[in-house]
Amino acid sequence: MYFDSMTPFNKPWGGLMTSNGELNIPDIPEISGTTTQEYVYERLRNAIMLGAIEPGTSLTMRGLADCLGLSPTPVREAVRRLSSEHAIQIKDNRRMTVPLMTLDRFEELVALRVAIEVHTAKRALPYMSDVIIEKMTEMDDRMDGLISEKDLDQLTLLNQDFHRTLYTVNPAQASMPIIESIWLQLGPFQRQVLTRVTEYYEIDRHKEILAALTTRDAIALEDAITNDISDGVLRSGRNLLAVTEAA
């Protein structure tokens, strides 16, 4: 069984479920030349980021292993990595979950995201080139298309690519792994928010970011990044959490 046996399931057809059902971990292309452990890590990470694993659902190591058709060993390593990135919470009752968001934690994570990404963007600015700006502009154009198609998965991924492209023009940059870790902690909840919101990106802050990059204006860049992150889901997230935590 791939799922937690704690979860009650009295299905009309009876019998045990085999390998698809409540928990559906989206497959990802298997990168050749990599280890199983790495594959599991990437796949679970992707599933968490895209909200395919509902926060609060309890999981087990062996359950995941069975679900993926693997032995517990590589799953354990992948899970432990995700756990040290706070993407998975290992509880003391032999269960683990994608942590539920709280209002306090949300505010902290968003503020931290702003602080680190602004800092990283500023340090990237001296390395910015017209070629990269062009590349980022293309990304932004593609995102406009994805918004109208309401393809949330690709939108999330491409939005990350956009930011990552900016930050990594600084070749010595050391903050990208940290930023990715924060994205991962915010991801599951952002997805919950996005599915409840109709208008995304009322004001396109990416255009502001691109403008600031073009003029090499650090102050404008700081504002643009701050606004992009804040406008994105901050307000909606606050609302959702305010309602949720009141109940």
Added chain:
Amino acid sequence: MYFDSMTPFNKPWGGLMTSNGELNIPDIPEISGTTTQEYVYERLRNAIMLGAIEPGTSLTMRGLADCLGLSPTPVREAVRRLSSEHAIQIKDNRRMTVPLMTLDRFEELVALRVAIEVHTAKRALPYMSDVIIEKMTEMDDRMDGLISEKDLDQLTLLNQDFHRTLYTVNPAQASMPIIESIWLQLGPFQRQVLTRVTEYYEIDRHKEILAALTTRDAIALEDAITNDISDGVLRSGRNLLAVTEAA
């Protein structure tokens, strides 16, 4: 053999070394009720932070396992966690090392440390209490003693406690794990610097931090933290790296 067989060792007494020699991983008190994997993680982390594993020394999973008298399984999990925190670099030739510092990376890490710690300190300020300030003052006093005794290990650890105490007064804080991760990346090199420097902490910036906390002055706190981090090892580190990289 606990060490990399790549390392040549023609010892006069010949024969294989058993379990003490070049690589000496300081023991730590075994916390009861915890797993072997966690113990290995803490012990390796401590060893890296305190510079007991010389950066660049090549290690193997099995070597470490033998050294610690354990099977490879828990060692692998601990090593992978450290690897995802960039405390250990897993190379493609089946070896791993504590990464050597470069000037560029050093500058990035220190700047990042300043940015995150300033941000975290500011958000902690509203939660600051006289009791905590008193506790931090005592820590600072103890550090003065350790400086005169030149006890670098305890000094490093207590300095971290000092900062950690400040940042964690904010109960919802989410940045502590990130700060710890940066400390860990800086740790081995800081130790190399400290052993080559005679005067530590010419100006005691901790006193400035405590003053800013007492007056609840965010601007002064920002300056004090920035100066504390910058004065600590930044200048010496730059010098050491400038010389090293020229060669």
Added chain:
DNA sequence: TTTATAAAATTGTGATATCATTTTCTGAAT
């Protein structure tokens, strides 16, 4: 229906076995 208790199943953990690679060692030829 609820509660207490015993039995059964499941779990996390860590050691071990196995396998394909990779590295290191050996020794001859240059």
Added chain:
DNA sequence: ATTCAGAAAATGATATCACAATTTTATAAA
């Protein structure tokens, strides 16, 4: 001394096994 091939040893990765601890289910009593 160097170089280079082949043999031998060591390594990382994963599956499997064993075991204690915990949870879940089954059973019986109130």
